[in-house]
Amino acid sequence: MSSGLTEEQKRKIEENRQKALARRAERLAAQQDGIAKKLPALNSFKSCQGSLQQPLKKENHHARFGSHHPQDSSNHDVQKSLQMEGSHWSPPQAAPLYRGQQKNYLEGSNQDLVRQPSSAKWSPMMQDSLSYPHSDLSSQEQSQPLSHSNLLHQTTYCSAVQCLAEQCHSRVSASGDPDSIKDLQTLDTSSSGHPPVGTTDGCEKLGMVRNPDSEHFAKKEGSILQFYGTKNPLVPVKGARPENSAVAGSTGNLLATSVQRKVHSILKGKCVKHSEDRFQVNIGYNAELIEMFRSLPSKKYDPTTKMWNFSLEDYSHLKAVEQIPSITLSPLEGVEAATKTSMPSSVCKSPHLISLLKTCAGWKKSSAAVNGKCVLISHSRFEVDIGYAASLIGVFKQVNSRNYDMKTRKWSFLLEDYLNLMELVKSLPDVEVEPLPKPIIQTFAAQFEKSMPKTSDIPEADLSGVDPKVVASLMPFQREGVNFAISREGRLLLADDMGLGKTIQAICIAAYYRKEWPLLVIAPSSVRFTWAEAFRRWLPSLSPDSISVIATSKDCLLARLINVVSFDLLSKMEKQLRTTLQVVIVDESHFLKNVKTARCQAALPLLKAAKRVILLSGTPAMSRPAELYTQMAAVRPSFFPQFQAFALRYCDAKKKPWGWDYSGSSNLGELKLLLEESIMIRRLKSEVLSQLPAKQRKVVGVAPEGINARTKAELAEAAKQMTRGYKNKQEEKEALILFYNRTAEAKIHSIIEYILYLLESGREKFLVFAHHKLILDAISEELQKKHIGSIRIDGSTPSADRQSLCQEFQFSEKYAVAILSLTAANMGLTFSSADLVVFAELFWNPGVLMQAEDRAHRIGQTSSVDIHYLVAKGTADDYLWPMIQEKIKVLGEAGLSEANFSETAEATEYFYKRNPKQQTILNLFQRTFSENTDSIDDDLLVEAMEASEDSGPQPSSGKTGELFTTSPCKQRHISDYFCSQ
Numbered sequence: 001m002s003s004g005l006t007e008e009q010k011r012k013i014e015e016n017r018q019k020a021l022a023r024r025a026e027r028l029a030a031q032q033d034g035i036a037k038k039l040p041a042l043n044s045f046k047s048c049q050g051s052l053q054q055p056l057k058k059e060n061h062h063a064r065f066g067s068h069h070p071q072d073s074s075n076h077d078v079q080k081s082l083q084m085e086g087s088h089w090s091p092p093q094a095a096p097l098y099r100g101q102q103k104n105y106l107e108g109s110n111q112d113l114v115r116q117p118s119s120a121k122w123s124p125m126m127q128d129s130l131s132y133p134h135s136d137l138s139s140q141e142q143s144q145p146l147s148h149s150n151l152l153h154q155t156t157y158c159s160a161v162q163c164l165a166e167q168c169h170s171r172v173s174a175s176g177d178p179d180s181i182k183d184l185q186t187l188d189t190s191s192s193g194h195p196p197v198g199t200t201d202g203c204e205k206l207g208m209v210r211n212p213d214s215e216h217f218a219k220k221e222g223s224i225l226q227f228y229g230t231k232n233p234l235v236p237v238k239g240a241r242p243e244n245s246a247v248a249g250s251t252g253n254l255l256a257t258s259v260q261r262k263v264h265s266i267l268k269g270k271c272v273k274h275s276e277d278r279f280q281v282n283i284g285y286n287a288e289l290i291e292m293f294r295s296l297p298s299k300k301y302d303p304t305t306k307m308w309n310f311s312l313e314d315y316s317h318l319k320a321v322e323q324i325p326s327i328t329l330s331p332l333e334g335v336e337a338a339t340k341t342s343m344p345s346s347v348c349k350s351p352h353l354i355s356l357l358k359t360c361a362g363w364k365k366s367s368a369a370v371n372g373k374c375v376l377i378s379h380s381r382f383e384v385d386i387g388y389a390a391s392l393i394g395v396f397k398q399v400n401s402r403n404y405d406m407k408t409r410k411w412s413f414l415l416e417d418y419l420n421l422m423e424l425v426k427s428l429p430d431v432e433v434e435p436l437p438k439p440i441i442q443t444f445a446a447q448f449e450k451s452m453p454k455t456s457d458i459p460e461a462d463l464s465g466v467d468p469k470v471v472a473s474l475m476p477f478q479r480e481g482v483n484f485a486i487s488r489e490g491r492l493l494l495a496d497d498m499g500l501g502k503t504i505q506a507i508c509i510a511a512y513y514r515k516e517w518p519l520l521v522i523a524p525s526s527v528r529f530t531w532a533e534a535f536r537r538w539l540p541s542l543s544p545d546s547i548s549v550i551a552t553s554k555d556c557l558l559a560r561l562i563n564v565v566s567f568d569l570l571s572k573m574e575k576q577l578r579t580t581l582q583v584v585i586v587d588e589s590h591f592l593k594n595v596k597t598a599r600c601q602a603a604l605p606l607l608k609a610a611k612r613v614i615l616l617s618g619t620p621a622m623s624r625p626a627e628l629y630t631q632m633a634a635v636r637p638s639f640f641p642q643f644q645a646f647a648l649r650y651c652d653a654k655k656k657p658w659g660w661d662y663s664g665s666s667n668l669g670e671l672k673l674l675l676e677e678s679i680m681i682r683r684l685k686s687e688v689l690s691q692l693p694a695k696q697r698k699v700v701g702v703a704p705e706g707i708n709a710r711t712k713a714e715l716a717e718a719a720k721q722m723t724r725g726y727k728n729k730q731e732e733k734e735a736l737i738l739f740y741n742r743t744a745e746a747k748i749h750s751i752i753e754y755i756l757y758l759l760e761s762g763r764e765k766f767l768v769f770a771h772h773k774l775i776l777d778a779i780s781e782e783l784q785k786k787h788i789g790s791i792r793i794d795g796s797t798p799s800a801d802r803q804s805l806c807q808e809f810q811f812s813e814k815y816a817v818a819i820l821s822l823t824a825a826n827m828g829l830t831f832s833s834a835d836l837v838v839f840a841e842l843f844w845n846p847g848v849l850m851q852a853e854d855r856a857h858r859i860g861q862t863s864s865v866d867i868h869y870l871v872a873k874g875t876a877d878d879y880l881w882p883m884i885q886e887k888i889k890v891l892g893e894a895g896l897s898e899a900n901f902s903e904t905a906e907a908t909e910y911f912y913k914r915n916p917k918q919q920t921i922l923n924l925f926q927r928t929f930s931e932n933t934d935s936i937d938d939d940l941l942v943e944a945m946e947a948s949e950d951s952g953p954q955p956s957s958g959k960t961g962e963l964f965t966t967s968p969c970k971q972r973h974i975s976d977y978f979c980s981q
């Protein structure tokens with residue numbers, strides 16, 4: 001057939017072709033070496049002639065491209081067989097393009113090559129799919145719109161097109177056929193990176209890029225699925241006829257050019273959640289990647305989705321993907337930080353690390369004659385805990401860093417010799433050494449590398465974006481805590497001793513991640529309001545409306561910027577627990593120690609998925625290491641995804657006839673090293689004492705729902721009455737006494753709750769001061785019921801007994817709580833064995849409070865004393881607390897008291913909002929309580945109160961005559977008191 005071209009045109013075409021070939025040859029010469037090195041599989045394509053000569057049968061096709069399956073090594077087999085054949089492959093001569101002129105051009109050349117549906121369209125179905133089954137296209141399929149199955153063919157097809165384009169150049173230009181030239185021009189455009197829609201590379205523009213080896217690859221980007229070629233070069237296209245290469249001698253060049261293009265294309269994929277403990281990698285095929293997947297111990301292949309999934313434990317090892325230049329993986333949302341190790345990225349990628357991890361992959365105890373284990377004993381050394389074997393000693397002696405401890409009779413070595421030693425031990429038939437656990441290897445990875453710098457100081461965090469109030473208030477050790485948290489990407493267990501200011505640190509850490517809020521604080525019910533107050537205090541730039549304390553399970557979990565919820569409410573908010581949280585603080589995280597509890601089951605999945613998790617506990621494990629597991633799993637789910645592995649290593653887990661016993665402990669030194677290096681920071685009071693004030697006061701806002709409705713109504717009525725005014729001072733005082741008594745009734749429930757909370761939090765010895773008998777009684781009864789040792793000193797305790805009770809509390813571990821009357825035990829006694837004083841009730845005379853505080857804060861006290869004031873909103877505390885503050889301030893200014901009393905306590909403004917009615921009541925309090933500061937008046941007032949208390953529930957009228965039904969003696973005192981005013 002005549003080409004219809006003039007001689008001149010033909011000459012030009014040929015000239016251009018030659019130039020193009022020469023340019024390519026030059027480019028190739030420069031890059032071929034590098035490519036060949038990077039792409040070992042390239043060789044296989046050079047030798048695929050035999051395999052490509054016959055059209056592939058359906059089974060072959062499957063076998064050839066279906067190597068995603070772990071058991072299916074066909075892809076490798078194909079590659080191997082191709083290599084062995086040793087012949088040269090030329091690009092396919094022709095393949096049907098699926099649209100437009102290319103298709104026409106290629107039609108008839110080789111119908112079997114890739115059966116591309118002529119009517120193929122870009123179907124929306126593509127967008128939902130990330131994997132593609134292996135199938136050859138039947139003729140029926142050919143007429144179907146492009147679907148998952150035929151995408152493969154689109155893709156393989158694309159890969160062929162580049163080769164074809166190369167061939168076309170030569171063949172068409174040689175033939176001079178104008179149609180063919182048109183086709184060629186189209187191809188040229190496409191290869192220049194500007195394809196017209198509908199050309200083969202147009203498919204690349206639409207999101208499809210060749211993946212020569214497999215049907216498995218995809219990438220969703222916006223609404224378009226994108227396919228990216230891998231560096232794995234050309235697919236051996238079905239029916240290719242290499243022997244027909246039209247450009248003699250150019251095969252290699254053409255091939256390399258195609259390959260070169262592919263090197264620059266990237267196979268993108270992403271990690272997605274598969275189950276609670278596993279993640280899946282959605283990505284196309286890449287031989288190297290599959291190789292890497294196979295090396296991960298937790299690998300599983302899902303034949304349905306044709307995707308690989310892994311335990312979160314292996315997540316960090318995917319870092320090795322970075323070594324494959326043509327692959328990018330987007331991280332697993334939320335879990336990226338959760339699975340982060342403290343390894344430098346250079347270590348993560350190190351092949352040495354992979355070998356190290358292989359030592360623990362799939363290890364199982366065997367019946368070897370001599371059994372032992374490796375245990376980490378310091379940041380740089382491990383020991384081998386094993387019985388005697390002469391052969392083993394021989395091996396130990398080959399290791400330079402060996403050290404024999406005469407006392408423990410154990411050998412220890414530097415971690416950098418670990419791999420070497422394990423290899424040597426492997427060669428001993430009768431010896432079995434349990435390797436170090438994977439989290440240890442990951443966490444101390446740098447120590448295993450000889451060339452790595454061994455110390456990594458925690459860098460100073462940039463807190464310039466955080467509210468200056470909180471930053472400026474941090475004590476030096478607290479600042480270190482914040483730095484640690486940020487170096488751990490906001491996932492940590494802050495386990496400072498009680499009273500060291502975990503709250504301020506947590507607020508500062510959370511504020512650092514402010515952009516990721518809403519923030520959720522999970523706390524024991526009794527301290528929810530204290531948290532709200534702490535935020536107001538430390539982050540004054542926040543609008544007070546941005547803080548919500550969740551009151552019922554029907555409330556929205558994340559209604560505001562900062563949300564505080566109790567453990568128990570959280571577990572009732574089932575439906576809302578599916579929300580993915582970004583930043584979460586858990587106060588008293590040891591409340592999660594039992595995985596079977598509703599609170600733990602509600603919180604744990606949330607925490608694992610959250611981006612930042614700040615756990616706070618002064619006592620993360622109170623009795624056994626098993627209690628640490630859930631907290632560790634919350635912060636680093638990838639460390640020990642299964643409890644059993646953790647328990648076998650650290651809980652001395654033993655199988656008993658009735659089941660497993662996890663109550664023991666083992667390898668605790670190693671556990672401590674692991675925790676401290678990876679997620680936990682813990683300072684004891686004794687370590688930072690020099691930075692602490694002698695006394696640390698805290699106001700604990702008591703939950704209002706602890707107050708029953710009747711008491712609430714009575715309190716409201718009493719307050720109302722006070723705003724109306726009274727005829728005389730006597731009436732005023734009666735009303736105040738009544739209000740104070742009602743307050744006591746209202747607070748009982750919350751006081752008990754708080755004391756139990758303190759005990760549950762590990763407070764071992766503390767003083768509780770209260771004034772009302774009914775409160776002292778309620779506390780005593782509750783502690784007795786719970787079999788918690790306590791002593792009690794009140795007005796009825798004979799003086800002779802007071803000192804001996806005090807001594808018993810001081811020196812015996814049997815007593816955890818001293819229940820003390822504010823007025824009867826506020827002086828003359830020493831309780832320096834306690835470093836916490838709780839004021840269950842307030843008292844109008846701050847002198848009494850300070851004297852009471854000093855029962856613990858006195859000579860003999862070696863610690864900073866924590867002082868907690870329990871204050872209930874909507875009660876007399878609303879007026880007592882600010883009144884106490886003001887009195888102290890005045891005394892402080894006069895040098896008669898600590899001026900910083902109120903500075904060290906939160907919530908001075910919270911409980912008292914100055915509206916006119918409240919001001920009236922405050923004035924009343926001040927008139928009554930401030931004018932009479934001498935102890936005689938106090939005594940009389942106290943007695944009046946006791947008398948009113950003895951009389952039981954009082955009528956709201958508050959009349960003195962009805963109030964006091966006490967002994968004649970008491971009656972006399974009371975009337976003295978009132979009459980004296």
Ligand SMILES: Nc1ncnc2c1ncn2[C@@H]1O[C@H](COP(=O)(O)OP(=O)(O)OP(=O)(O)O)[C@@H](O)[C@H]1O
Nearest residue numbers: 473474475498499500501502503504618696697698
């Ligand atoms: N840097 C600081 N500046 C001022 N006050 C501080 C600072 N750090 C802590 N405090 C105060 O010390 C008291 C104890 O702090 P906090 O309640 O945070 O301790 P904790 O470690 O949470 O104790 P626990 O474990 O008993 O709950 C609080 O009143 C707090 O306001």
